[in-house]
Amino acid sequence: MSESLPIVEMRDISIEFPGVKALDGVDFRLFQGEVHALMGENGAGKSTLIKALTGVYKIDGGSIVVGGEERQFHGTRDAQSAGVSTVYQEVNLVTNLTIGENVMLGHEIRGGFGVNWRATHAAATEALARLGLDHLDTHRPLSTLSIAMQQLVAISRAMAVKAKVLILDEPTSSLDAAEVEGLFRVMRTLRDQGVAILFVSHFLDQVYAISDRLTILRNGKYEGEYLTRELDRHALISKMIGKDLGTLSSLGGNRRVEQRDYAAEAPLLAAKGLGRQGSIEPTDLEVHRGEVVGFAGLLGSGRTELARLLYGADRADEGEVTLNGTRVDLRNPADGLGRRIAFSTENRRDEGIIADLTVRENMILAVQAERGWARPIPRKEQDELVEKYITALNVRPADPNRLIKNLSGGNQQKVLLGRWLATNPELLILDEPTRGIDVGAKAEIQEAVAELAEGGVSVVFISSELEEVVRLSERIVVLKDHQKIGEIVNGPAITAQHVVDVIAAHGVEAAAESGIIDAEAGSNPTEAPHANAHVFAAPEEES
Amino acid sequence: MTTVQTPRVDGPVEASASSKLIARVKRVVSSNPSVLPTVAAIVIFVGMVIYGEVAYGRIVQYNTLSNLFINNAHLIILAVGMTFVILTGGIDLSVGSVIALSSVAGVMLANAGWNPWVVIVLMVLIGTVIGLASGILIQYFNVQPFIATLAMMFLGRGLAALLSTRPERLDDESPILWLGEQFKVIDGEKVNDVVITPGVIVALLVVLIAFFVLHRTRTGRTVYAIGGSESSSALMGLAVPRTKVLVYVISGTLSGIAAVVYTSRLGIAQNITGIGWELDAIAATVIGGTLLTGGYGYVLGSVVGALVLGLMNVLITRDGGIPPEMTTIITGGILLVFVLLQRAVTSKRHT
Structure with missing residues (x-):
């Protein structure tokens, strides 16, 4: 690992949202020429930390040093001009414009008569070539590309602005195995060019395949920074969830229900x-x-x-x-x-989910729909129902009046499960x-x-x-x-x-x-029951 | 089963110029389906011209086409402004009443002896201010574009009525009228001349500048990007808030310019001028191929859209047999066809 100063150093970062400490004294450092994985469960504060770094959220405490200078960015644009580019899980490009324009939007090369499109497309091709994508015709609409290719174009865009720090927030969630391998090749190339890469992924296999170091967060707190090769999966998972893995594997391994003979029963x-x-x-x-x-x-x-x-x-x-x-x-x-x-x-x-409604409202929705709007569910019954499923499904935070959009993806899913279970x-x-x-x-x-x-x-x-x-x-x-x-x-x-x-x-x-x-x-289900090789392309989402 | 050998027949080797053109258009359309509605607008316009020429005659001649531009210069300007707004996925309902307010105020000031140039600048600025107000409401107070500009529409109309409820006639000597004066460019036989007014030149300049801004500046590309996805544009680090306010300022300012052009042609301003013109401008923009959800469209298409609407009025007048109330029905029909066409195009893009 590089002995030089980190290009990004976040110290003792705290961010508070109404009623909850999203980040509490988190440290994070990122060096040039490394791939650094940020690990943690949903709601652990990964996205919040990234948004703190890029200036989407204001920090309530701590300091952020980028390139040796203390900085507090005012949004993506500001961060971008300081060399910190982010590629999100959802491809954040515009499909109505061409590939080349998407790479260069906001950085088009201007000549005497406005934007010089020839030079702009040439620059786009050059940026794409850095990722081995120079075969793409920059004049074609972005919408003609697959999601995976769009994701790579988004990375090209980040690199076109000479990023020193590249943040990849769940870039692989909608890619299949071959596409992930392509992305990793690109990441290694960029790393070798001295780019500092911050990588977030739910797939442990991927984290082990690509990252040099990792920082673990749990419940908004700093859990530790490790060299990836020195931390095995079991240790990683237990640090992420704060429990021994044994409890989890017992659940996963033995769950296969004994076969009943259904032939006799009517379906x-x-x-x-x-x-x-x-x-x-x-x-x-x-x-x-x-x-x-x-x-x-x-x-x-x-x-x-x-x-x-x-x-x-x-x-x-x-x-x-x-x-x-x-x-x-x-x-x-x-x-x-x-x-x-x-x-x-x-x-x-x-x-x-209905993002702007509370956990309670989201949960009773289906029961209410079933009864008809003319017969509102009494508040007492609502409270009982909601209380029951929040406890049963362990929804965190266990606050029925919180807006569901402020919950992590996993907890939103539990609320939805509760919604349907409530209909019995x-x-x-x-x-x-x-x-x-x-x-x-x-x-x-x-x-x-x-x-x-x-x-x-x-x-x-x-x-x-x-x-x-x-x-x-x-x-x-x-x-x-x-x-x-x-x-x-x-x-x-x-x-x-x-x-x-x-x-x-x-x-x-x-x-x-x-x-x-x-x-x-390549994957062995018995060894790491939860680190599934995600063989099938599936777009993912997180809060 | 036996296969019947059919002799392969090759198509005619020599391709005529027209089929070459069609092939070219086909290639452009297939590589970029978003131009299809605009191409269709052009085809319809040409079709209308041909139909008019065959059915009524005297369409394809200098004076008819000149008048088409002169009478619709203000609509072209409005449609250009509306294109900016709709490209971002917004809407501006205030443009008609901006024209009323701006022209009534302008005529009264001019008649009160103000310097005509100052008056013209003020007329434009009235539009700018209303557009700025809409933009700020939409961007910083999170008001729906529909509601914000609806409020501005009522406000503008009300202010115009406050100023005067009678037709205000511009002094016959007022220099403002010069903008509506007709100049012969080509002197044809009898009255068949190519005629142009400074108002038309203003409209054409507006179109050219708008085209340049939209296609050759970062601001213009940001307008398209916002229409594609506002949140993505923000995450890409584009100047979204500024650009969103700007499109309403542009639309308001162009409404002010349209008020100047219109007033100079008519010489009269009234508080009920321009009722429903916002809808004409929206119709022209949509007919010209701009997608109401934003992101796709061309300013030149909107010009064609405005001309389609104008030409339709000409044809209905020429026919004489069509009752005037049919005008709106036909407009509605054309609009419907275009919206369906756009749907076909968008659904094709998704598959």
């Missing part, structure tokens, strides 16, 4: 030839009482589409659904809800309930799912993380290209590899192309 829900033009081919499906059925498949394989038909969020145009032996016609969400089916969306931010469903459909949330919250949600099933609720569990699906489900429905391609009855011998094999066998060339088989071989 709770049976779908026959259920399909919808353009979203899912006709599918047969049975869900028994108290059973967890996992949907596995690539993003866009039709998992969500099938789930939406089961709930009535979309209307099927063929096939039929029987619920408890009677045929039902699910035309809209109210039909689903009325028949005690609940659906928690994968799109937490846009279709899940017979069938609960969870679409990506653990995406983009930290290991602790993930384990808690998995635990809740397992308990529900034991209590007789049927659960359809959809996740991009195969280990998770395999761990929780009794039966795994495998989807690909908008159709169901197989069903696996889970058992002790089944691993994520089996699911991958089913998908791969169904279209060998397609699987080989996306590189999922290679990626899967």
Whole structure:
């Protein structure tokens, strides 16, 4: 490690939000030519620390030294001009302009007659070339690129302004394995060029693959700074969550429920030839009482589409659904809800939470919708309900009157889970309930799912993380290209590899192309149950 | 099953000039679908000109086209301002009443013996101030553009009525009228002349400057970026707050300029002038291919949009048989077609 002075040194940083200390005496240093991972659970203060550094938030205490000078930036623009550039998890570019413009926006090269587009595009190409992207035509609209490529363009943009410090906040969450490898190549190149890189990711594999050093935060406090190679996964995870890993693995490892014989029972829900033009081919499906059925498949394989038909969020145009032996016609969400089916969306931010309402309001929403607006739920009953699920699901902070947007992603997800549990469903459909949330919250949600099933609720569990699906489900429905391609009855011998094999066998060339088989071989689910190799591309989000 | 061998027929080798042009347009459109609505606006405009020429005659001639520009110079200026606002995803409803306030105030001051140049500057400044007020409300008080400019619309209209509720006639000798005076550029036979007014020149200058600002300055590109995503633009370090205020200042200022151009042509100002013109300007902008959600559109398209609306009025007058109330119905129809076209384009982009 470099012995020189750090390019960024944050000392004793404190930030207070109304009623909560988001950061409490946090130290952080970043050296030139290193990749430094910032680790912590959701809500540990990673994003807050980054925003403190870039001047989005004002610090209430402590000092920030950048390049040997004490600085307090006034927003992104100010930070950028001092050489601190940030690339966020959501690609923050504008899709209506060209690739070249996105790289150069605000830094276009000007000549005698306004912007000199030829020179600007040349400069853009040069910046892209630094990342090995010079094959891109800078005149094409950004919208023609995949999200992964857009992310790389965003990094080019950061480098076009001669950044000395590059902050990558969850840049990999929407990339697949091959794309992540491409990003890492770029990061290594930049590191070798002397750029200081601050990297945030939920994927431990990635952190170990790329980072030189890491700083751990927990509950807004500084936990320590370590050399990555000197800290093993178990130690890292326990430092992040502040508990021994043993409690977590017991949950993860043994959760696989013993097989019951469902053949004798009538299914709770049976779908026959259920399909919808353009979203899912006709599918047969049975869900028994108290059973967890996992949907596995690539993003866009039709998992969500099938789930939406089961709930009535979309209307099927063929096939039929029987619920408890009677045929039902699910035309809209109210039909689903009325028949005690609940659906928690994968799109937490846009279709899940209502950001400007409180935890309480968000939680009672579905119960209230079910009763109808004419019969408001008495405050006392609200309080009881909310109290019950905040405790049961361990929502933190346990304040029902806090706006939900001020909670971390994992806790928002718990509130949503509470919202649907409050309706007392017979069938609960969870679409990506653990995406983009930290290991602790993930384990808690998995635990809740397992308990529900034991209590007789049927659960359809959809996740991009195969280990998770395999761990929780009794039966795994495998989807690909908008159709169901197989069903696996889970058992002790089944691993994520089996699911991958089913998908791969169904279209060998397609699987080989996306590189999922290679990626899967590299991870060992028993050794690090929560450090899942995230083989399937899945956009993540965090508060 | 047997395969029937069909002889491969190659297309005609020689490509005519027109098919070359079509191929070129196709290439531009396919690489950048956002120009499609603007291209469609041009096609419709040309189509209307051809239809008018065939059905009524005397459309494609100097004086008709000159008058089209003279009579719609103010609308072109308004549409240019509106384009800036809509490109950021906003809207400006105050432009019609800015014209009323600015022109009534201007005529009264001029008649009171103020220096005409000072009066013109003040007329423009009235627009600037109202635009600045809208911009500040929107950016710093977080008021919806619709509401902020609606408030300004009522305010402007009310102030105009406060000044006078009668038609105010500009003195016949007032130098302001010079802006509306017609100059022959080409002397055709009989009355078929190319005529231009300083007002038209002002409008064309406005278009050229706007084009330059939007396509050749960082500020202009920021306008587009804000329309693409305001939060991304802010995170990219662009001057979002300043630019957002600026577009309303531009729109207000151009409304003031439009008031000068319009008043100089008519010589009369009234507090009820310009009712509904904000909607004409929005219609022109949308017909010209600017997406109401922002981010896509061209100022030249808005000019074509304004001309489409103007030409429609000409055709309806020429026809004589179409009752005047049909004008709005036809405007509505054209608008609808364009909005549907835009939807088709956007949905294509998403797939």
